[in-house]
Amino acid sequence: MNDVYEIAPVEGGKAGGMARVATLRNRLLEENPHVITTLSGDFVSPSLIGTLTYQGEKIAGKQMVEVMNALGVDYVVPGNHEYDIKEDEHLKRIAESDFQWITTNCFHKVDGKIVPWEQNGKPFPDHVIYSIDGVDIAFFGSTVPFNKKEYVSYTDKYESVKATYEKLKDEAEVFIGITHLEEDMDDSLATYFVPELDLILGGHDHVNMKHQYGDVIMTKADANAKTVYVHRVSYNKATGKTTIQSELVSIDETIAEDPTVKKVVDKWVNISNESMANMGYQPDEIVMVTKDTLDGRESSIRYKPTNYPIMTAESFLFVAPEADLAIFNSGSIRLDDILTGTITEYDILRSFPFGGGISLVDLQGDVVERVLETGTITNIGIGGYLQLANAEKRNDGWYIKGEKLSASKTYKMALPQFVMGGGEANLEFLKNYQNQSQNPDSFKEVKNDVRDIIMAYFRQLPQGN
Structure with a gap:
């Protein structure tokens, strides 16, 4: 093993x-x-x-x-x-x-x-x-x-x-x-x-x-x-x-569970289930069924654009459609594994064990560009490597929602509160803009926690694809 x-x-x-x-x-x-x-x-x-x-x-x-x-x-x-x-x-x-x-x-x-x-x-x-x-x-x-x-x-x-x-x-x-x-x-x-x-x-x-x-x-x-x-x-x-x-x-359903080891497993599963229930989650509740492989391996997500953290950034735009772009720090995914098939609330919780909310902040284009450049180039290989939604780098520069980024234009960015507070390496400067950020308790009926946000996003996607 x-x-x-x-x-x-x-x-x-x-x-x-x-x-x-x-x-x-x-x-x-x-x-x-x-x-x-x-x-x-x-x-x-x-x-x-x-x-x-x-x-x-x-x-x-x-x-x-x-x-x-x-x-x-x-x-x-x-x-x-x-x-x-x-x-x-x-x-x-x-x-x-x-x-x-x-x-x-x-x-x-x-x-x-x-x-x-x-x-x-x-x-x-x-x-x-x-x-x-x-x-x-x-x-x-x-x-x-x-x-x-x-x-x-x-x-x-x-x-x-x-x-x-x-x-x-x-x-x-x-x-x-x-x-x-x-x-x-x-x-x-x-x-x-x-x-x-x-x-x-x-x-x-x-x-x-x-x-x-x-x-x-x-x-x-x-x-x-x-x-x-x-x-x-x-x-x-x-x-x-x-x-x-x-x-x-x-190792699948065709193999019976050894009762001695299962007793020890069940002990710890019950301990964790009780804790998750106290947090308001149902570990076995199905969030999504997919044929795709969601890649949460550190060797992928900290080095290149990868589907699972990109979908996480997209989920920020799902609850906050007023945002022009979203960024997500790959280090917040602690799964270091892949997900496929039936995705449960437990899978989301084990992907994001520390949770945390997201912020909305208005930034000038030159600051946005600095964030994107730092997060996707300087931070390759570390937790502060950024995955993006509605932002793309082309040969002639950065594009936001399909339009070339303007240094003088103001853009609304959705990002984890941890990043907004300057918690990621080389992105500490974002803390200077923290006092102008918005940190709602919820987005309509969705609690402002990355785990709740991505669960809500996954639930509305086509299932079984």
Whole structure:
């Protein structure tokens, strides 16, 4: 598995669900007692449940660790989102883990010193050896150094794996990487640094794939356990040859839910449902049915115009048609996943866990142009990258509602209140115009909260297209 933020089924119950994964694991154990279950990073964050409070503390991934313990996960590597939460929260999640954390390149920064992360008083190992009938299988991995939290330090994502392999190459027969890297990084790792790997269990990209880099097989499953990869690995002692049969298994309604794991899942679902109900939402209520794929992955929305955040900007114009254009900061979408099929209120809430209203402000054209240029060029790759509605850049400049932007004309812009208050990097200057903005409590019957706004917009769109 990789990139699992949701413990219960998604897509209206049709896909995913950790209790279903547990059933599959139990079936595999009947086939072979040597079943090794791994998760290739990104599990304690992001999730809606993780943002809620339970028994006086922010949940912050506690629900995932409990479910993974119940399921029987063996090994994990950190993903970049493991470091979204606070340092003390991260340390608690490690302490609660029954599974083994391993890493070759992630370290803990304490009082300016770089030290290994610890679990049960011992440093995270840079590898784990699993032995079967005299055959040793080495697991080791690497993480993208994207999350630059002050309490985290990284060594080189390639050289760290290479150094570990060089140390182990005479101690094991089978070598398996558990990585949380981008697809091209896995390619580089297998092609240029450790071509001796037999298998890479990848993560980070959220969509299933299987590639062969020389003799190295690399696979990734779909996020949120909508699929998992099952690898049947055999080693011939006489010839020294490793054979791998890889099967992508869909986790869907045809797989029953394991009752033990379901009990833990239901506990946390009930806690979150109660919180959402207190906020006025019905998690299972259908908002939209679509054949399209709404892309909320950070690797898309922070780098290029993408449909889900564009539709969010369009929803601002739906409730405020008097606005000439709308902008939306991609970092407000915390889904880091794709949505398709049945979209529920819960899907919207997990996309926008922090909510927040929108503002309307009149700005001169030269200021509008500065916002657009900064948000779509300077801010590429960060949360302040802007997605637009009714604004388009052509060869000869910016156009608003199909007409070329005039520096002296006044335009009414709809934007998140967070952005209006100067909360995004390089757009802090917008705070200078905050006192002339309008911040209504509602737009007719729609509450001024981005979650309510996009729900209302989605509900009026043609369904099933």
